[in-house]
Amino acid sequence: MSNEVKEARLDAIRQEAARAGKVSAAGVRAAGAPIPQTGERSGYYGLPLLKQPVWTWEIPLYFFVGGVAGVSAVTAFFADMIGSHLSLVRAALWLAVIGGVISPVLLISDLGRPKRFLAMLRVFKWQSPMSIGVWTLAGFTPAVVVAAVVFEFIQTGNHIPFLLILKFLSEGVACLFGAILVTYTGVLLGATVIPVWSENRKLLPPHFAASALGSAAAILELLGFLIPATYILGLVAAAVETLVGILIEIRKREVDRPLRQGKTGRTIRAGGMLSGPVSLAVRIVWGYSSVGRLIAASSFIVGALITRYAWLWAGRVSASDPTYLFQLQRK
Amino acid sequence: MKTTAFFTDPTLCIGCKACEVACKEWNEIPEDGLEWRGHSYDNTGHLGASTWRHVLFVEQNQPLAQQVTVGQEPFRWVMLSDVCKHCEVAGCLEACPTGSIVRTEFGGVYVQPDICNGCGYCVVACPFGVIDRRQFDGRAFKCTFCYDRQRADLTPACAKACPTESIRFGELDDLREKANRRIAELEQRGYHEAAIYDAQNTSVGGVHALFLILGEPETYNLPPAPEAPTAFLKSAWASALISAVAFIALVGLVFFF
Numbered sequence: 361m362s363n364e365v366k367e368a369r370l371d372a373i374r375q376e377a378a379r380a381g382k383v384s385a386a387g388v389r390a391a392g393a394p395i396p397q398t399g400e401r402s403g404y405y406g407l408p409l410l411k412q413p414v415w416t417w418e419i420p421l422y423f424f425v426g427g428v429a430g431v432s433a434v435t436a437f438f439a440d441m442i443g444s445h446l447s448l449v450r451a452a453l454w455l456a457v458i459g460g461v462i463s464p465v466l467l468i469s470d471l472g473r474p475k476r477f478l479a480m481l482r483v484f485k486w487q488s489p490m491s492i493g494v495w496t497l498a499g500f501t502p503a504v505v506v507a508a509v510v511f512e513f514i515q516t517g518n519h520i521p522f523l524l525i526l527k528f529l530s531e532g533v534a535c536l537f538g539a540i541l542v543t544y545t546g547v548l549l550g551a552t553v554i555p556v557w558s559e560n561r562k563l564l565p566p567h568f569a570a571s572a573l574g575s576a577a578a579i580l581e582l583l584g585f586l587i588p589a590t591y592i593l594g595l596v597a598a599a600v601e602t603l604v605g606i607l608i609e610i611r612k613r614e615v616d617r618p619l620r621q622g623k624t625g626r627t628i629r630a631g632g633m634l635s636g637p638v639s640l641a642v643r644i645v646w647g648y649s650s651v652g653r654l655i656a657a658s659s660f661i662v663g664a665l666i667t668r669y670a671w672l673w674a675g676r677v678s679a680s681d682p683t684y685l686f687q688l689q690r691k
Numbered sequence: 692m693k694t695t696a697f698f699t700d701p702t703l704c705i706g707c708k709a710c711e712v713a714c715k716e717w718n719e720i721p722e723d724g725l726e727w728r729g730h731s732y733d734n735t736g737h738l739g740a741s742t743w744r745h746v747l748f749v750e751q752n753q754p755l756a757q758q759v760t761v762g763q764e765p766f767r768w769v770m771l772s773d774v775c776k777h778c779e780v781a782g783c784l785e786a787c788p789t790g791s792i793v794r795t796e797f798g799g800v801y802v803q804p805d806i807c808n809g810c811g812y813c814v815v816a817c818p819f820g821v822i823d824r825r826q827f828d829g830r831a832f833k834c835t836f837c838y839d840r841q842r843a844d845l846t847p848a849c850a851k852a853c854p855t856e857s858i859r860f861g862e863l864d865d866l867r868e869k870a871n872r873r874i875a876e877l878e879q880r881g882y883h884e885a886a887i888y889d890a891q892n893t894s895v896g897g898v899h900a901l902f903l904i905l906g907e908p909e910t911y912n913l914p915p916a917p918e919a920p921t922a923f924l925k926s927a928w929a930s931a932l933i934s935a936v937a938f939i940a941l942v943g944l945v946f947f948f
């Protein structure tokens with residue numbers, strides 16, 4: 361081959377590379393092809409624009425534990441108002457206490473500078489969901505501890521009016537703060553720039569609430585409270601989780617891809633199935649027997665835990681691909 | 692105190708990275724990676740906890756104004772120094788639960804390193820992907836707008852070091868005016884796609900680091916329509932309130948019947 365022909369061939373290869381970002385021809389192997397481009401669609405060589413969430417395993421676990429604690433406090437309040445489910449009230453209160461004590465430990469552990477955790481209580485900012493969450497937890501845990509301790513004290517025979525009022529008040533405060541604890545985590549994720557979270561900001565609070573509701577009911581069932589109350593709560597929670605899953609699937613939005621595709625998609629679906637249709641079906645078909653209920657309960661708990669982690673991982677995926685943000689904003 | 696700002700003009704940038712070096716030196720920022728990504732001469736990749744000035748190298752098969760690339764396809768090489776935008780409505784500032792991130796008297800957004808406990812919420816609240824948590828330190832860091840230098844009536848290190856005055860520092864209104872004049876001037880010289888990236892018509896409400904960009908914002912890894920996440924609070928909290936009421940009502944119903 362003459363030099364001119366070789367040069368012409370080289371030019372042709374360069375032009376194809378410039379045009380298509382890669383070269384496909386026998387004997388030509390361009391390392392790193394397709395070559396990243398800059399532009400409206402690919403952004404800056406496809407490099408991420410947003411930063412990924414820095415949170416680690418403690419945070420999804422906190423979502424789960426805090427949610428269960430919050431629902432337990434609400435359950436304890438209403439069960440105690442009825443006055444007949446004393447052992448249930450005890451279980452719910454102590455479940456809330458355990459959750460209320462573990463939650464701050466998890467949160468503090470995740471901090472970059474854990475020893476500075478008190479800095480969270482320097483200010484209160486309405487516009488920061490994390491500030492609201494921190495103060496809610498700071499009010500929830502003492503309230504639920506007081507409620508549990510006073511409850512036990514009353515059970516030993518001291519039916520002093522002051523103690524009864526104190527119990528009612530602390531249970532009430534724990535109930536209110538517990539309700540916030542359960543739902544604010546959806547706002548925490550929703551009020552961020554991560555596309556898959558912010559575009560689901562209306563879905564996340566009810567999703568997490570249902571997840572917490574079902575988890576708390578399931579734990580109570582596993583503790584032996586196979587009563588109509590826990591059955592109905594478990595049923596409704598599984599139904600809501602099923603609906604959430606269906607909604608995500610049928611909407612087919614580009615921004616929800618991390619929820620439907622890849623490792624994160626499979627994980628979300630696995631979690632959603634276990635806490636949704638599987639738990640629901642087992643509860644309906646086999647719920648008359650305690651074994652069936654316990655299986656439905658266990659399935660829900662596992663699914664709820666998986667779901668929490670999956671949402672964090674989906675957030676990471678969503679942040680790492682700039683095209684999600686471009687598609688969202690370039691309307 | 693007047694509001695100060697940056698105006699970064701890529702039509703003057705020569706890609707020398709003096710801004711990156713000056714910033715690192717003045718602020719004693721640790722080294723954060725000696726990778727060679729292969730994206731032109733960009734060796735920082737993006738802003739982060741230890742990169743507060745990041746020079747982008749944008750190679751495109753488009754002509755630069757009226758320039759002609761001899762014998763080849765049209766080509767241009769645009770360099771731009773990226774920095775924290777110091778937003779008017781700063782997502783990081785609003786999200787910070789410790790009150791570590793504050794607004795300085797110069798209008799910049801500043802992270803107080805002695806308060807930050809590294810919760811990481813600012814990281815997911817920045818619509819530009821600027822702030823990040825530093826790995827072995829634990830706290831969040833970003834451009835301080837050389838707060839210490841400004842308090843001593845000095846120019847920020849990057850603007851001081853820039854040899855072509857591609858990075859200019861001054862009063863915000865003054866620089867906005869200069870930016871618009873520059874656009875008009877470039878228009879006359881044949882740059883028909885020059886624009887000022889200012890985000891004034893979004894919930895960010897404008898930035899204190901103006902960028903002159905040639906072409907679309909995405910090319911420079913800038914979001915076309917940035918939103919401070921506080922804009923999402925209302926709908927999110929509404930949903931949370933409804934969910935909370937609904938599940939309390941459900942539990943109440945279940946126990947009372």
